[in-house]
Amino acid sequence: MDSSQTSEQSLSEYFEYHLTHRVDPLMREQFLDSQAQLQKMAMGYQGYISEDTPILVHEGGDILIFKTSLRFNNAENCLKWLESKERRDLLQLEEGKGYQFEGNTNAEGYARWLSRDLTKPSPVWKINLLVLVVLYPTVMIFTLLLKRPTYIDFPTWMLFGNFCSVAITGWFAVPWVSRIYQRWLEGKGTKKGQMIALMTIVAILFGTVELFRRFPVDIWF
Structure with a gap:
């Protein structure tokens, strides 16, 4: 080896x-x-x-x-x-x-959760970026939809939130998104195609940030 x-x-x-x-x-x-x-x-x-x-x-x-x-x-x-x-x-x-x-x-730990359709290892930075584009909106939506009940302490609620985010991201969202971006993850195709795929990921990240910024500040607390 x-x-x-x-x-x-x-x-x-x-x-x-x-x-x-x-x-x-x-x-x-x-x-x-x-x-x-x-x-x-x-x-x-x-x-x-x-x-x-x-x-x-x-x-x-x-x-x-x-x-x-x-x-x-x-x-x-x-x-x-x-x-x-x-x-x-x-x-x-x-x-x-x-x-x-x-x-x-750590996003590196999600390497094993990529789609099994991938035929070759992917660079760590690509895995990290793909996980980020899925994990960020998952955490934000969880925070938006579910408020901590008064009878649950903060550490337990944080654990629950992180467990849900890991489950959704690792067992469903990351494998699904990795199939969409399979050629980009494997470095296949033209340089132009690789760049377009990267730009769409960056655009999604900035788009979700701008979307969540439109919500009132007090809704997050």
């Missing part, structure tokens, strides 16, 4: 979940301590691979924004950890102190 095949295989051997954390500056040390506790808990779950140390990406005003990445051998084991009672209990305590977070999946 050559090195390119090994690299392509490794992309599909783990499931990566990205988290964005919004923290009150006064709670910085407590947040880092809670993340260390969560990491120790996660290590005891089946399929755990690794988790990055929180990276500070924004510091200003009354908010700190950190990013972390969590890796499991597959989506099922990752979801078992994300919905575990001990994780939920700890996050509920932190949520009461002003901590907020949101999560999203």
Whole structure:
């Protein structure tokens, strides 16, 4: 097996979940301590691979924004950890102190969910872009149509929302769209045809952004 095949295989051997954390500056040390506790808990779950140390990406005003990445051998084991009672209990305590977070999946993990009609591997950037054009409207529509009931805490609702988005995107939407863009994904056809396909994807992305911008701001909260 050559090195390119090994690299392509490794992309599909783990499931990566990205988290964005919004923290009150006064709670910085407590947040880092809670993340260390969560990491120790996660290590005891089946399929755990690794988790990055929180990276500070924004510091200003009354908010700190950190990013972390969590890796499991597959989506099922990752979801078992994300919905575990001990994780939920700890996050509920932190949520009461002003901590907020949101999560999203790594698009590379969707390579295995492309249509089986594809006859050759696709570049990662094409897979990422195709997933984005499907995942973005899925998340926005979910947010628009379903509001969090007062009896459901924020972490559980975020988990439910992400689970629905992953299910719709990975098991239905991505395979369907990949069949439409099969020639583009495989690099077949003329350069002009490849460029036109890329332009339609970009146009769809900008079109959906403009569409959702037309809704009143308060409808999203």
